[in-house]
Amino acid sequence: MKNICIDLGGTNIKAGIIENDQLLYACNGPSMSDQSFLKVMNSIEKMIDEMMKKTNSMPSEYGGIGLCMPGIIDVDNNKVLAINAKHEEASSFNFNAWAQDKYHLPIVMENDARTALVGEWQHGEGxxxxxxxxxxxxxxxxxxxxxxxxxxxxxxxxxxxxxxxxxxxxxxxxxxxxxxxxxxxxxxxxxxxxxxxxxxxxxxxxxxxxxxxxxxxxxxxxxxxxxxxxxxxxxxxxxxxxxxxxxxxxxxxxxxxxxxxxxxxxxxxxxxxxxxxxxxxxxxxxxxxxxSTHTENTALWGINYLVNDKYFKKINDSVQ
The missing domain is CATH 3.30.420.40 (ATPase, nucleotide binding domain)
Incomplete structure (x- = not known):
C-alpha cells in the first residue's frame, strides 16, 4: 500500500511517498515555525500536491497519511496535546478533518522520536x-x-x-x-x-x-x-x-x-x-x-509502518 508520510520538525519539513518499503519520492522545506500553523499546513499541502504531480498519482491511490512531529501526541485521536515553543497552534488543529476534507484519507499521528525508533526497528540498527x-x-x-x-x-x-x-x-x-x-x-x-x-x-x-x-x-x-x-x-x-x-x-x-x-x-x-x-x-x-542508519528519513519509514500497522494489518492478516 502506498502512503503519504510527513515529518514536521522544528527546523525542516520532510515528506515522502512510500510503497512496499520503497521511498518513491521525497521533498523537503522549512518548517516555518515562526508562521501560523495554518500556513505550515498549507505548505505541507503544497508538498503533497507536488509529490502526487511528480509521481502522476491521485489521493484515491493511497492508503493513508502519516504525520509525525515533536510534542505529546494523542495517538488514538490524532491530537497534539502539548508542544513547546514551536507550532503551538497545532494543539487546536483538527488533523482528522483536514485529512478527510483535503484527501479523503485516514491519518495516523505520532511523536517524531517514536517514529524514528520504529524506522530503525524495521529498517536500521534496531x-x-x-x-x-x-x-x-x-x-x-x-x-x-x-x-x-x-x-x-x-x-x-x-x-x-x-x-x-x-x-x-x-x-x-x-x-x-x-x-x-x-x-x-x-x-x-x-x-x-x-x-x-x-x-x-x-x-x-x-x-x-x-x-x-x-x-x-x-x-x-x-x-x-x-x-x-x-x-x-x-x-x-x-x-x-x-x-x-x-x-x-x-x-x-x-x-x-x-x-x-x-x-x-x-x-x-x-x-x-x-x-x-x-x-x-x-x-x-x-x-x-x-x-541511526537512516539519519535523514528514519521518521518517514517509521510513520509509514505505523499507518500500515493501524489500517492494513488486520486486512492483511484476514487475507492470510
Missing part, C-alpha cells in the same frame, strides 16, 4: 531487537522507548518521549518546557550559541568568520581547536548522562542515537560508549550504543 531506546539530536532533544516490541506511550501519551527533558543539572538553565537543567536546555542546537558564550574564550568562536553550528564545531574539534573541544566535551557529557538516565528508566538492549548531528559519530559514539560503560548500572548485560 532490527531483531525489541527493547530499544532512541535519542534524537536536532533542534531539540527527543526520546522514545520500545519495550518487548511495543512503543511506550503511557496513560497520558508522554511516557518515553520526554527523555530530552530529564534533569541532569538542578542548577542548570531553564528549558522552554519549564523545567531546569534538562538535557535539552544544556545541549540542544537552539542553545548552542549561549553554551559557547559560557566557555572560556568562547566569544572568539562566536565572533569568528563562520556561522557556528554543530557541524562547524565538530570540524573545529578535528582541527585541534581547544575552545571547540571544551564546548563539545561538555555537550557530550550531557547527552551521555541523558542516555544513562534512559537506560536506567527503560532497560534497553540497544540505544540508537539519531539526527544530522550524528554525521560526527566518529567523535560522538566513542565518548558515549565509554561514559555508559563507566556510569550506567546494568548488572546483567551491556547496552550497545549505535548511530
Amino acid at each position: 532490527r531483531g531487537v525489541n527493547d530499544i531506546v532512541m535519542m534524537t539530536l536536532g533542534t531539540g532533544i527527543g526520546g522514545a522507548a520500545m519495550i518487548n516490541g511495543k512503543l511506550l506511550h503511557g496513560k497520558h501519551y508522554q511516557a518515553g518521549c520526554l527523555g530530552g527533558h530529564f534533569t541532569i543539572n538542578v542548577h542548570g538553565d531553564q528549558c522552554n518546557c519549564g523545567n531546569i537543567g534538562c538535557v535539552e536546555s544544556q545541549s540542544a542546537s537552539w542553545r548552542l550559541k549561549e553554551l559557547i558564550a559560557k566557555a572560556k574564550e568562547g566569544h572568539t568562536l562566536l565572533n569568528g568568520p563562520q556561522e557556528i553550528d554543530f557541524k562547524v564545531l565538530f570540524d573545529l574539534v578535528r582541527e585541534g581547536n581547544q575552545i571547540a573541544k571544551e564546548v563539545i566535551d561538555n555537550i557530550l557529557k550531557v547527552w551521555s548522562a541523558g542516555i544513562v538516565n534512559m537506560i536506567h528508566a527503560y532497560d534497553p538492549d540497544v540505544v540508537i542515537v539519531s539526527g544530522g548531528i550524528m554525521n560526527s559519530k566518529d567523535i560522538i559514539l566513542p565518548f558515549m560508549k565509554e561514559w555508559v560503560a563507566k556510569y550506567a548500572w546494568t548488572a546483567h548485560h551491556s547496552v550497545d550504543i549505535k548511530a
Whole structure:
C-alpha cells in the first residue's frame, strides 16, 4: 500500500511517498515555525500536491497519511496535546478533518522520536531487537522507548518521549518546557550559541568568520581547536548522562542515537560508549550504543509502518 508520510520538525519539513518499503519520492522545506500553523499546513499541502504531480498519482491511490512531529501526541485521536515553543497552534488543529476534507484519507499521528525508533526497528540498527531506546539530536532533544516490541506511550501519551527533558543539572538553565537543567536546555542546537558564550574564550568562536553550528564545531574539534573541544566535551557529557538516565528508566538492549548531528559519530559514539560503560548500572548485560542508519528519513519509514500497522494489518492478516 502506498502512503503519504510527513515529518514536521522544528527546523525542516520532510515528506515522502512510500510503497512496499520503497521511498518513491521525497521533498523537503522549512518548517516555518515562526508562521501560523495554518500556513505550515498549507505548505505541507503544497508538498503533497507536488509529490502526487511528480509521481502522476491521485489521493484515491493511497492508503493513508502519516504525520509525525515533536510534542505529546494523542495517538488514538490524532491530537497534539502539548508542544513547546514551536507550532503551538497545532494543539487546536483538527488533523482528522483536514485529512478527510483535503484527501479523503485516514491519518495516523505520532511523536517524531517514536517514529524514528520504529524506522530503525524495521529498517536500521534496531532490527531483531525489541527493547530499544532512541535519542534524537536536532533542534531539540527527543526520546522514545520500545519495550518487548511495543512503543511506550503511557496513560497520558508522554511516557518515553520526554527523555530530552530529564534533569541532569538542578542548577542548570531553564528549558522552554519549564523545567531546569534538562538535557535539552544544556545541549540542544537552539542553545548552542549561549553554551559557547559560557566557555572560556568562547566569544572568539562566536565572533569568528563562520556561522557556528554543530557541524562547524565538530570540524573545529578535528582541527585541534581547544575552545571547540571544551564546548563539545561538555555537550557530550550531557547527552551521555541523558542516555544513562534512559537506560536506567527503560532497560534497553540497544540505544540508537539519531539526527544530522550524528554525521560526527566518529567523535560522538566513542565518548558515549565509554561514559555508559563507566556510569550506567546494568548488572546483567551491556547496552550497545549505535548511530541511526537512516539519519535523514528514519521518521518517514517509521510513520509509514505505523499507518500500515493501524489500517492494513488486520486486512492483511484476514487475507492470510
